[in-house]
Amino acid sequence: MTMPDQRMEELREIVAEVLELEPGEVTDTGDFADDYEADSLRAIEILARLDKKYHVEIPQSELPNLRNLKSVYDAVSRYAGWRD
């Protein structure tokens, strides 16, 4: 697995745990709110876990952008300085 793939799978597990789903149920582009019935608190939980796991501080203003797994990856990439 390449580094981006590994990170994507790690994020999939974090998101799945917050959404109370199996990792296999969380697709790259599935919308947290529309497809998995996530409320705003779940998005805050995802944000909090990302901060802790990757030692970053993703600002609250990113919350509206965290709509699916791919956008979570993009946000963490920006703040943790990941380069594909």
Next chain:
Amino acid sequence: MTTYATTLRAIDRVDWSERDGVTRIHAELVVGDGSDHLRGHFPGRPVYPGVGVLESVTQALTAARGRPMWLRDLRSARFQAPVPGGDTLRLDIDARPVSPGWQVAARATRADGSLTATIKASFDDRADPGGSSQVAPPPPPTGAAGFPEILAVLPHRHPFLLVDRVRAVQAGRRIWAEKAVTATEPCYRDADADPYPAPLMLESLGQAAALLWLAQNGPLGGDAVMLAAVRGYRVSGHARPGDVLHHVVQLDQVKAGTAFASGATWSAGRCIATVETLIAVRRPGSVLHSAMETSSRGEDR
């Protein structure tokens, strides 16, 4: 439907059916009708407590199983919207047998049909499984608070103020708080010898967490701190009148006006409960008022 009543009345009516090994339970409660606890949650502003929904689920399952059921593992509880006094709580519960006990998924709605809580938990019929012998970490000699200070910070009142003393607090980090369980509490009105209800132990732990958060953040003013979610609350023992609950709670993170805490409860030298995550939000008091207005408009329809 079966009429149902207990000392701590959390359901009025309950009905159930079984199909393919799954017990489907439906229960209802008119909030405020016969509940002592609403007087203290909150004075002049009755709101059914989140842990009340957990008690309602426990009582509905107990009715359907025909014997007392005890909370073992609250895997997840989410409290989406408050249920004000006068509203009707409706519970739909699926219970499946597991070894040992029952695994439960519950949805709670208000009279207007909106979702108020979801609960995933397991229960069994062991009143007191023992707990693990473990000594609570001793409090450091810092910043204690007595009952007057607690009254000044928390909006909860008798009989729903479930912290008596703060032994120590390290602002923003950790709190050591105590609650004495006594036979004069409403849940012991009928001189019942049962262990102290797990939902009240959880509420007491949650109030300790709120005191910790507010020790850093300052008092509430007009704000309300609301329990928004619980993950991984495991009960391994129980307390009875005469016992003291010793809570130790850590504030793990605060993000976007949301606090994440973890902790444990000790009693008589045993660790009797642990929680992975308690999630609380701080909202202007007006949020509760507008929730009531929305809810009462729903009733009129």
